[in-house]
Amino acid sequence: MDKVAPTGSITINEGAAYTASLQVTLGFTLGAGVDDVKLIQLSNDNVTWSAEETYNASMSYTLTAGDGSKSVYVRLIDRAGNVGSAQDSITGGQEPVDIQTYENGDTVTVSDNSGKLVRTGFTFDGWNSKADGSGINYVLNNKFNYNKISLENNVLRKIYDTRLFLLRDRRVFT
DSSP states (O other): OOOOOOOEEEEEGGGOSBOSOSEEEEEEEEOTTOOOEEEEEEESSSSSOOOOEEOOSEEEEEOOSSSSOEEEEEEEEETTOOEEEEEEEEBOOOOOOOOOEEOTTOEEEOOOSTTOOOOTTOOEEEEESSTTSOSOEEOTTOEEEOOGGGSGGGOOEEEETTEEEEEEOOOEEO
């Protein structure tokens, strides 16, 4: 009789680090040699579980409301009733939006984290002008003269603990 729990993993939005939407796509990958998972259960808190659903490699899912990091837990249930588990997290919150339009030479005040963006295991530390973090760091509430050439794709990137969080904010630069 089979007494081995199935193994596998879950990804939210194909492994994205961030989502601004509560509606996401979950992807499931079964472990090596696992081919008998028939059912799954899902949870946002690893305490309260959904009803059993037929296993599919991908499905839509709605995260809980509110800012911050969101986790999704899955129970993988095989034909013999053995249960394995997996978990993934994604960062939430809203990107601060600056509705101003800036021309070269205009003074810009660096926004704080008013959108309450979070990334699990990191502390928000400011913004950077380059996607790879090699550009100019801008700390909160500092002022700088806007120069379109110095910003990659005309956006500032979020940085956490001097490590780059590779997302664009929605500041509008012309």
